[in-house]
Amino acid sequence: MTPAATVEGAFARRFGRPPVFVVRAPGRVNLIGEHTDYNAGFVLPMAIDRWVTIALAPRAARTVSVASLEFEESTEFGLADLGPRGSGWAHYVKGTAWALTEAGHTLSGWEGVLSGDVPMGAGLSSSAAFEMAVARAFASVSGIAWDPVAMALAAQRAENAWVGVGCGIMDQLISGCGRAGHAMLLDCRSLEGRAVPLPTGSVVAVLDTATRRALAHSGYNERRGECEAAAAAFGVAALRDVSVQELPALVARVGPVVARRARHVVTENQRTLDAAAALEGGDPEAMGALMDASHASLRDDFEVSTPAIDAMVTAARETAGCFGARMTGGGFGGCVVALLEARAVEEFQKGVAARYRSETGLEPRLYVCRATDGAEVL
Numbered sequence: 472m473t474p475a476a477t478v479e480g481a482f483a484r485r486f487g488r489p490p491v492f493v494v495r496a497p498g499r500v501n502l503i504g505e506h507t508d509y510n511a512g513f514v515l516p517m518a519i520d521r522w523v524t525i526a527l528a529p530r531a532a533r534t535v536s537v538a539s540l541e542f543e544e545s546t547e548f549g550l551a552d553l554g555p556r557g558s559g560w561a562h563y564v565k566g567t568a569w570a571l572t573e574a575g576h577t578l579s580g581w582e583g584v585l586s587g588d589v590p591m592g593a594g595l596s597s598s599a600a601f602e603m604a605v606a607r608a609f610a611s612v613s614g615i616a617w618d619p620v621a622m623a624l625a626a627q628r629a630e631n632a633w634v635g636v637g638c639g640i641m642d643q644l645i646s647g648c649g650r651a652g653h654a655m656l657l658d659c660r661s662l663e664g665r666a667v668p669l670p671t672g673s674v675v676a677v678l679d680t681a682t683r684r685a686l687a688h689s690g691y692n693e694r695r696g697e698c699e700a701a702a703a704a705f706g707v708a709a710l711r712d713v714s715v716q717e718l719p720a721l722v723a724r725v726g727p728v729v730a731r732r733a734r735h736v737v738t739e740n741q742r743t744l745d746a747a748a749a750l751e752g753g754d755p756e757a758m759g760a761l762m763d764a765s766h767a768s769l770r771d772d773f774e775v776s777t778p779a780i781d782a783m784v785t786a787a788r789e790t791a792g793c794f795g796a797r798m799t800g801g802g803f804g805g806c807v808v809a810l811l812e813a814r815a816v817e818e819f820q821k822g823v824a825a826r827y828r829s830e831t832g833l834e835p836r837l838y839v840c841r842a843t844d845g846a847e848v849l
């Protein structure tokens with residue numbers, strides 16, 4: 472059964488009528504441009520064919536009642552009083568309601584059933600998909616015109632200020648702005664995007680290390696702080712404002728750790744622009760080489776990789792049919808993204824799983840991903 476049919480059926484059983492809307496928002500995989508979004512830089516993610524899907528109908532009361540199929544729980548709250556802030560799936564619903572209200576929208580009530588198949592904690596942005604699906608639900612029942620960029624900003628605000636997780640804008644933006652068959656080159660300063668086609672004959676695979684993101688929260692905040700310190704020492708608003716050519720002269724002003732962090736961000740921004748050009752030129756080899764270089768930079772300069780991630784990247788690179796591979800998302804566990812030759816996919820999957828298993832003793836999960844559209848009403 473499709474996720475849409477599943478939530479529609481569950482809605483009918485729970486509320487005794489068919490839903491009025493079915494909405495969904497995708498997770499994402501970032502092809503390149505890691506830890507650049509909060510430095511006002513460039514990212515090149517794609518929305519993937521894994522979603523948070525909600526079947527819903529408006530309610531006369533300004534209350535929300537929603538059940539999660541995966542968590543086997545429901546929550547009900549009034550829009551006039553959202554109660555205390557917190558974490559957990561229900562707080563993502565409330566936090567999104569809070570952020571949309573703060574953005575000046577008058578929200579209507581609804582009842583619904585939600586379900587998601589974005590792996591959680593894997594670095595594929597299950598929480599951004601969740602927030603954007605909830606935003607799409609509120610927009611549908613409240614008659615709010617759907618502006619993906621404005622909605623992404625509200626969803627990010629929910630995550631930062633309500634749930635209390637520091638993140639940049641990439642995940643919510645791509646969940647809102649994804650385009651089928653394309654990656655999106657997103658400028659995280661102007662919030663403008665350009666759709667970039669994926670080269671024919673190649674596919675994107677996500678290789679889940681089966682390790683979860685330990686220490687991700689504190690490590691992420693520490694890296695953000697180091698990037699801000701570098702920008703301040705260089706006298707710029709953000710590391711986006713430093714070019715690869717200027718970097719050597721500037722790094723003398725900071726200590727070795729902050730210099731390495733800055734070098735990652737500045738070179739990664741350039742790699743991301745080069746990667747968009749490689750995809751537009753239909754050159755998967757050039758794209759793969761940039762992904763490899765990105766991984767080395769994240770491992771050695773930004774230091775957000777782990778032994779399991781490095782083992783997966785090595786397994787991918789040593790298996791035939793792989794143009795390039797790198798860690799994806801915040802790091803400290805989670806997934807690797809690889810660009811593969813389409814005709815080699817089956818052999819690749821078998822080969823990489825065997826290598827990773829024998830190297831680590833862990834059972835990997837591999838997904839070939841299609842690039843999909845952003846948050847939508849079905």
Ligand code: GLA
Pocket residue numbers: 504505506507508509637638639640641642800801802
């Ligand atoms: C997490 C954050 C994003 C981004 C990435 C690193 O996924 O949510 O905003 O900073 O890490 O590129």
